[in-house]
Amino acid sequence: MADLDDLYREMILDHSRNPRNFRSNEAAAGIAHGNNPLCGDRVSVFVDLDGDSIRDISFQGSGCAICTASASLMTQALKGATRRRAQFLFENVHHMLTDGKLPHPEVELGKLHVLEGVREFPIRVKCATLPWHTFHSALTRGSEIVSTE
């Protein structure tokens, strides 16, 4: 049975209370805004590239603990990553949260593993994936609005 302690791990609570890289960057090359119309979660992701690498990534918005922690952990995991590594991490996180089968096991999730418990709470998976979809949009298509619906 799903256990609350698996969902609200200490690291998730920490990142939700004190989100890292929580700032806007209107000058960023890639900016995307995501929202979950069902619950009102909103997140904006700002991405700056240096050649093929993510030089800077930050986010802003208002969301639940899962959404905020996921965004915060995401910015830490992606800072300095190449586009390819970011893409693989994006896919790994998506699968970790849905079927648990990582398509790129060689790309380690590290701290992002803490989000694994969300998989047992299907209604909350969108909270965790919203920042990632928003990032993906900022990286691949520049500014646009992402919706989970």
Add this chain to the structure above:
Amino acid sequence: MSSAVPLDALRDTHAPRVEPLDVERVRQDFPILQRKIRGKPLVYLDNAASSQRPRVVIEAIRKLYEQDYANIHRGVHTLSQVATEAYENSRDKVRQFIGAADRREIVFTRGTTESINLVANSFARPRLQPGDEILITAMEHHANIVPWQLVCEQTGARLRVAPISDEGILRMEEFARLLTPRTRLVAAVHVSNALGTINPIRRMIELAHAGGIPILIDGAQAAPHLRVNVQQLDCDFYAFSGHKMCGPTGIGVLYGKLAHLEAMPPWQGGGDMINVVTFEKTTYNDPPQRFEAGTPNIEGGIALAPAIDYLLGLGMDRIAAWENELLAYATQCAADIPGLRIIGTAPCKASVLSFVLDCAHPHDIGTILDQEGIAIRTGHHCAQPVMQRFNVPATARASFSFYNTREEVDALFRGLRKVLEVFG
């Protein structure tokens, strides 16, 4: 923080003192209340989203399908006549429930949303000109905002919004000021789903009519909780849904004054709504059939009658009295939760407790309560402008029905203390 006031003070009709409900006995009528969620007894506090069904409603649907089902209004055979009679008896029951003068004033729809869209398309749109105005309030559900925005886009009319106070009370002087010679229609909610506020609709209707302006009331949240009499209110339209008042989903009602309905063109074409059809010209049926194209929600319509009988059997005054007591108790308990802020503190409220916590997002509150078997609603409650007005992304909302108990309110607040343990 304001607390709930005695029921009599906030009702349109003065109610006599009534015997309290036997809640434990009432609970036996609702099979789903025996259910366990994650091994814990279900505590269902999401009644403003949809109520649960008593056995009489479930049995009515079963009996229809097992014994009496056929399409209605079209067959000479026995079953069709039996089903038609049951469906039309339900219309009479609705007429009685809301005190309408004439059964032809009762149009069956899919729900409140469709009822409002019907009025928007068939009543408002043909009479709107560029520069005309429709007046709503700042506490409307999306269902009483978006249909008007659509007709405004189509006609060049303008949507005006009467503001509300920090307590969630309609600013009546602003409302009155916004009723102008340009106003063609008022559409206002009776009871706010997001805040619980009970609007002074009798006064609002008087003000609108003083300017010769017709008014629609969104009664989705009011019909299950308050005694409604459309003739006493004198509203032009009143819309509500079956599923929020112990009836089936997919059935709702539009009450409209007969003179309005008779003057309105159909809004959907099909079977049942016609008189004579030729390829050259079709003449339309009279109200209410004019607005009921196609095979309707037969079981929904039929099973709405036992839902109404059930509510009337308990007594709307007793229902309101108990729900009000639950709200008062919950409001009092809420004061002991650090960092809890109630959104919607009007003195006249239905049994809705919308709130936010300093330490936890409504979604997280909802998940933790769900682990305890407690069902509440979290989110914007299809009222995003209300969320913006109070500068919150979402709220948690516990909404109480007459089958809820004080022990369930206690369970809610035990659950909230658990939220504080995790996030505090």
